[in-house]
Amino acid sequence: MLPVIALVGRPNVGKSTLFNVLTKSRDALVADYPGLTRDRKYGHGSFDEKAYILIDTGGLSGESEELDEHMARQTLLAIDEANIVLLMVDGRSGITAADESIARQIRRLGKNVHLVINKTDGVDIDQAMADFTGLGFQDAYPIAATHKKGVALLIEQLLSDWPEWTSDEEKTRGIKVAIVGKPNVGKSTLVNRILGE
Secondary structure, X not given: OOOEEEEEEOOOOOHHHHHHHHHOOOOOOXXXXXXXXXXXXXXXXXXXXXXEEEEEOOOOOOOOHHHHHHHHHHHHHHHHHOOEEEEEEEOOOOOOHHHHHHHHHHHHOOOEEEEEEEOOOOOOHHHHHHHOHHHOOOOEEEOEHHHOXXXXXXXXXXXXXXXXXXXXXXXXXXXXXXXXXXXXXOHHHHHHHHHOO
């Protein structure tokens, strides 16, 4: 089985950008406004011949209750599926109350969590690292996902403890299904029903 990595955090910290970098795709939409990613998005990636599954999640903010509740539920499902959780924060804006709240919730789940401090280009990395020590995570990785800076070291460290995968396991793939349609016609509901969620 491939390791599953979930990307979680508040809106606009770069989760979808990192997803696209790690999957070498443009599957996750990226924009400068919050709430673009709502449902879990899955992708496959590999580094140094080690494959993994990546899950992009919507940002958690607490602003729009109904939408945020849906995204929180999707994020919890992603965390439950994951072997590794990457809590992403914004190195430029510093630690926020939302970051602290999300960190508290994730710590309670007892998962393998790593802190990823994104957007460290143009900032004092040591200061950014110090700012986020209050979140209480031992492993912290400064990156600049847009420029792919620090991303190779991040994924190398995350996958270093995983066993080598045989070619038979890598070739074993499930079928791919696309659910398409107009907005608000129940695509996500259908997928969730099929998955039993």
